[in-house]
């Protein structure tokens with residue numbers, strides 16, 4: 001595995017500038033394309049799983065985080081408050097309080113539960129500048145977040161479904177977790193809530209891991225201040241472990257924000273909040289994807305999916321037509337003209353592109369292309385329309401195998 005910082009520069013995926021500040025990277029066009037594809041993927045799988053998407057602001061009044069508990073338990077990771085007239089606002093350290101207020105914005109019935117609220121939203125962490133670099137330790141984070149408001153009896157099924165979404169996403173993205181962790185509180189520490197609630201939450205999460213049949217280790221001292229969690233761990237190029245995905249059971253914030261629903265008995269009840277993230281932050285997920293794939297992303301994520309290479313200037317019009325057909329089919333296709341070097345040099349330069357279509361004299365005559373797949377596979381020359389349809393089928397299927405969907409047809 002290569003360091004994502006080096007590859008990120010080399011492949012022009014992201015960058016930074018001291019004038020913007022440490023830990024505040026920007027995403028260049030090719031990196032932004034990958035991120036956009038990831039975001040679309042997340043919204044699609046979440047929509048299918050019954051989540052509703054919202055937007056909420058990245059700022060909130062200091063009082064909001066005093067109520068949630070962040071102000072007293074998490075302040076060293078938060079940016080200092082900004083004075084605004086006679087009140088103070090802070091850059092949010094998490095999305096939970098906003099989502100709790102969205103839940104509270106109307107009366108809720110048990111019939112609406114589980115209510116799954118999702119957002120790809122910004123949050124901020126005041127990391128020390130010494131540990132910053134690349135996309136893994138950043139001060140500005142785009143989180144793939146969701147909160148499920150449900151009854152206690154629904155927690156296990158909701159947490160299990162969230163774990164299934166995480167595992168499916170890892171398959172689609174080619175990510176291998178290094179382990180699952182049941183993160184429990186330390187013997188001593190600053191936690192909120194009753195010991196009985198913590199035990200109940202830990203039991204529920206243990207059941208979820210046991211039912212999924214995954215190996216996991218329990219670790220004291222890794223819980224959130226408001227509850228235990230399941231963490232899915234990944235490793236970077238240097239073998240450093242970090243958490244990418246998480247599922248948390250929280251009895252505390254629903255009580256702090258005085259959340260209710262009307263039960264089938266007509267009485268008021270308190271919901272439980274399940275916090276979950278399928279692939280964590282866009283930044284950390286991108287760093288992991290760059291490293292594990294060496295910049296050769298799965299076809300559905302690749303910045304360029306189809307590079308069209310005319311052998312000489314005579315084939316440029318046919319190649320342009322192939323690019324147009326690719327784009328019309330929804331592919332990210334581009335021309336790599338003879339002016340950019342010999343055919344061999346162009347093939348090498350674009351070796352991370354999943355599909356290359358070479359067009360020479362013979363292909364022009366037959367309105368065909370000679371496909372070269374990144375994995376070395378070379379299907380027989382195909383009509384342009386068939387080649388584009390075959391690539392599209394694999395991209396739409398989010399196939400890890402570059403030509404699998406086509407073979408099945």
Ligand SMILES: [Zn+2]
Pocket residue numbers: 094095096147275276
């Ligand atoms: Zn949360």
